[in-house]
Amino acid sequence: MKCGLCLEVRDIDETTINIDPIQVGGRLTADAMKAVIAYGDGYSVCDNCRKPNRLDMIKSPPIDAFHRDLAAFVNMDEARVVPGARRGFQAVAGTYVEKGDPVLLTALSHYTEFLSVEAYGGVPLEIQKSPENIITADAAGEKIDSVQREFGRPPKLLYIDHFDYQFGNEHEVKGIIKVAKQNDIPVLYNGAYTVGIMPVDGHDLGADFVVGSAHKSMASPAPSGVLAVTKERAGEVFRTTTAQADLTKRTFGIKEVEMMGCTLMGVTLVGMMASFPHVRERVKHWDRHLSNGRMIVDALLAVDGTAVQSEYPRTHTLTRIDTTGSFDTVARTHKKRGFFLASALKEKGIAGTIPGATKVWKFNTYGMTDSQARYTAKAFQDIALLNGLPVSH
């Protein structure tokens, strides 16, 4: 079946259990799907945009109230919607980073964090990870000292991911922010894998900036996200234009420079808004999702030769697993080679793994019903048994 002439209908989530590491938290709620139907046209939220003509001030639909709700949701003072977490990083870097400025990232930072620093001529420097793939407060302190010695000044900014995209490991966010504060370094908390799936309290953490990815973790269409800040930082990151055109003498009202005026002007924003009441509720049930994830990880670990590369027991539903000693041994002689695993999963109605991967791979169990979690756990073990791999019970 096609949508129009050239697009196949995408029905992966209707026909399978999707365990793609980056997709599960962004699946739309029913209300978001309905909003997408009604607001799919271009500038659809601008019907009632009135002076001073800024997205976050539109009252119908209630976008102004939504912005206040978003800030409260992560316990920060002000928030703006942005086209993905990466644009939140960019807005913060654009405000503070100048050519040659050292900026601290980590050995597990996402590439978009590097690009945001590079875009403004900053020097991205990594905090080392521990052998267990954890970013510690001690390591952050050591790197700050090292930067101070090398550059003669502290880093201009520090970005810390609460959970990283490679292992789904939890890092010492609060301790790292405390160390940064002792050195007067503003901190950007990257909540791409937290905001929208588990509770986040920016003030309690001590963050200056909280960035979330709505299409990754807030059941919203892409690209969408949130940048929330403290009131002390709001005037800097959300500064308004002072430009005046030389010939026409035009000025541009109270448009915000880092937001390039307005950001999400249609379907992405209403998707966020429609899902938001559900998202606000679902973060209270993170434990259930984590419990399902742990059950599936344990089912995989029961297959002899399987190891988990992420921290264990798991504190996130995103997990990096090593099946070199289990499923990969099957791949060596199977007629489908490394593709046997994805193929077997597909036959059982499970999608989202990388075809051909049988050594180290990632999956995310967020959003499954309990029944789907049990089904997935059993499917992994059934595939193992079918291919002669011992499973402990």
Add this chain to the structure above:
Amino acid sequence: MSKRAVDSVFQAMFLLTDLRVILRDTAPVHDLDEGQQATVARTLAELEEQVRVIRKEMVG
């Protein structure tokens, strides 16, 4: 064209969306429990009513 027809078209799409979400929640085997079956039956009845309105308003 009547506002009634417009409302019914949207309402019908929203009801179908509710069915879509049940398909997601029950994938891949779509083995619906009694509660889900009752929800589907109720949704289909509402959908049929919307289709009836659309037919009346747009076809006559």
